[in-house]
Amino acid sequence: MLPGTQDLYVAVILITLLFTIMGLVVVMAVITYRKKQQAYLHEIKMMREEYEKQLMWSRIEMQEDTLAHLGQELHDDVGQLLSSTKLLVNVTQRNLPEVPDTLKIAEETLSTAIQHLRALSRSSSRQWLDQFSLVENLRGEVERINASREIQVSFTHDLEALPLQSEPQIMLFRIIQEAIQNCLRHARPQAIDISMRMAGNVLLLIIADDGAGFAKAEMSSNGMGIRNMQHRTNLLGGTIHWEVTSAGGTAVLIKLPVE
Amino acid sequence: MQIWIYGYYVLLVACFIISLFNLAYAKVRLLAVLTGISIITELIVELMGKEDLHFFVVYHFFVVLEYCLITLIFRLGIPGKGWKSCMDVSMVVFGMVSLGYSFLYGGWHYFPGINITIESFLVICWCLLSFFTISPHSEASIFQHPDFWITLAFFFYFAGSMCVNGFYNLLLAGDTKSAQHLFAILNSISNYLLYIMLIKGILCFRGHKIYT
Numbered sequence: 001m002l003p004g005t006q007d008l009y010v011a012v013i014l015i016t017l018l019f020t021i022m023g024l025v026v027v028m029a030v031i032t033y034r035k036k037q038q039a040y041l042h043e044i045k046m047m048r049e050e051y052e053k054q055l056m057w058s059r060i061e062m063q064e065d066t067l068a069h070l071g072q073e074l075h076d077d078v079g080q081l082l083s084s085t086k087l088l089v090n091v092t093q094r095n096l097p098e099v100p101d102t103l104k105i106a107e108e109t110l111s112t113a114i115q116h117l118r119a120l121s122r123s124s125s126r127q128w129l130d131q132f133s134l135v136e137n138l139r140g141e142v143e144r145i146n147a148s149r150e151i152q153v154s155f156t157h158d159l160e161a162l163p164l165q166s167e168p169q170i171m172l173f174r175i176i177q178e179a180i181q182n183c184l185r186h187a188r189p190q191a192i193d194i195s196m197r198m199a200g201n202v203l204l205l206i207i208a209d210d211g212a213g214f215a216k217a218e219m220s221s222n223g224m225g226i227r228n229m230q231h232r233t234n235l236l237g238g239t240i241h242w243e244v245t246s247a248g249g250t251a252v253l254i255k256l257p258v259e
Numbered sequence: 260m261q262i263w264i265y266g267y268y269v270l271l272v273a274c275f276i277i278s279l280f281n282l283a284y285a286k287v288r289l290l291a292v293l294t295g296i297s298i299i300t301e302l303i304v305e306l307m308g309k310e311d312l313h314f315f316v317v318y319h320f321f322v323v324l325e326y327c328l329i330t331l332i333f334r335l336g337i338p339g340k341g342w343k344s345c346m347d348v349s350m351v352v353f354g355m356v357s358l359g360y361s362f363l364y365g366g367w368h369y370f371p372g373i374n375i376t377i378e379s380f381l382v383i384c385w386c387l388l389s390f391f392t393i394s395p396h397s398e399a400s401i402f403q404h405p406d407f408w409i410t411l412a413f414f415f416y417f418a419g420s421m422c423v424n425g426f427y428n429l430l431l432a433g434d435t436k437s438a439q440h441l442f443a444i445l446n447s448i449s450n451y452l453l454y455i456m457l458i459k460g461i462l463c464f465r466g467h468k469i470y471t
Contacts, residue, residue: 022418026411029390030401037395 071124157196187211263447270454379421386414408460
């Protein structure tokens with residue numbers, strides 16, 4: 001006996017109800033899955049970031065070690081050779097009744113070379129970086145560049161103490177070095193101005209030059225130097241931007257959150 | 260009526276063949292066994308039906324096998340030893356209860372409606388559990404997850420046909436021919452959905468990272 005009209009309605013209602021419940025279950029399952037997926041993807045993202053961070057730190061440590069080794073070698077080997085040469089020049093000068101100008105210039109050049117080499121060796125030495133603050137390192141770097149008298153670099157800051165650990169300070173120093181090198185290599189500036197100040201909990205660093213500037217649209221982030229600077233800044237949890245100044249030069253703006 | 264049933268047979272065989280090409284995955288291996296047993300059962304039922312023998316007896320055993328295989332499929336995807344133990348126990352208990360009921364009360368010559376209803380209830384429980392324990396392993400949507408389609412297939416099939424199967428004996432007691440006709444159509448439709456979704460699930464295994 002097949003169901004009558006009334007029973008048919010009941011059956012239809014029951015089936016509709018059943019399918020509605022089934023549909024709701026599926027919808028809830030989809031929502032639950034999406035929530036789990038978001039949590040999973042977030043976890044993966046965090047793990048990836050942590051991994052990249054660790055990788056970058058390792059790379060930086062390796063770079064620092066290589067630089068320190070290079071600095072030590074420069075100081076111990078080339079530095080010693082130059083010092084010996086200077087000593088020989090001095091001995092020669094003393095033995096000569098009249099010292100020729102060329103020898104005097106050679107002696108002066110040797111002295112300058114030794115000075116530059118020591119400064120370079122110091123700035124590459126990890127120990128030296130650990131001992132001194134970023135501000136002092138930067139001053140030394142500025143003095144070293146200014147000694148060449150080809151370009152005028154100024155460094156200003158309003159900080160009593162830099163609220164950064166030694167490692168981030170080294171990293172920030174390397175970023176600034178890279179920025180200065182980029183500037184010297186590509187912009188041919190007359191002056192570079194480095195300024196550092198605190199704006200709330202953010203350390204604001206600006207490296208501006210009066211050089212040739214750059215076309216923002218053509219700027220490539222694939223360059224090793226720029227990528228390094230971006231990576232290092234990201235590792236410090238900050239941001240880095242390149243802007244064209246009103247005078248047509250380049251300004252590198254670095255913002256770092258500090259506690 | 261024949262067209263409906265033959266359509267279902269085609270899908271059943273297609274599902275079996277596709278599963279044979281994807282035996283690298285444990286769940287598909289179990290699905291292949293399940294569809295293989297389903298094919299053999301349907302063949303026996305067809306042959307017995309032609310000889311006017313009581314073919315319902317086959318379903319009494321098929322239900323137990325089907326439940327065990329489906330539970331094993333879900334067991335592979337559900338985390339937690341507690342649930343796995345529950346599933347193990349349920350297979351033994353269901354086998355004993357189902358066969359015991361058929362032997363003592365239901366009789367082998369009647370359609371195992373109660374057995375199927377109990378099976379459906381248990382499978383729906385595992386489906387609900389499976390739905391909410393599907394773990395994402397990539398950015399892929401849930402609709403590309405094989406577990407979702409397999410669960411959905413069994414969920415729709417058992418939830419949809421539970422009512423019909425449960426009351427099939429009552430309907431048979433009234434208008435046998437119409438009841439059989441209605442049952443065949445509804446059963447075929449739910450079977451179409453079941454095997455289409457199972458095929459989709461099997462195909463999803465290939466693209467899903469966690470299984471490749």
